[in-house]
Amino acid sequence: MADTPTTAAEHAAPNGRPLEVKAPPGHSLVAHQVHGWCSKCPGIELWEELYAWRNRERAAQTDAPFTDLAPAASREVERHG
């Protein structure tokens, strides 16, 4: 709402970066909104954006493991591996 006072936290992504409402043409809007950058930005590679998304999702888990590597093969891998 336009007349509702806002705080700095409402304009920041979970990582504290300023929340961007726009992204340059051809860039990921959601990545800019969440991370403040995307893999289309100069100097950023695709793996860096993937890594940022993984870290964000992992941090949101209540029992977040130190690593997101699966401790054992899934049933699908056991069946086809």
Ligand SMILES: [Zn+2]
């Ligand atoms: Zn970008």
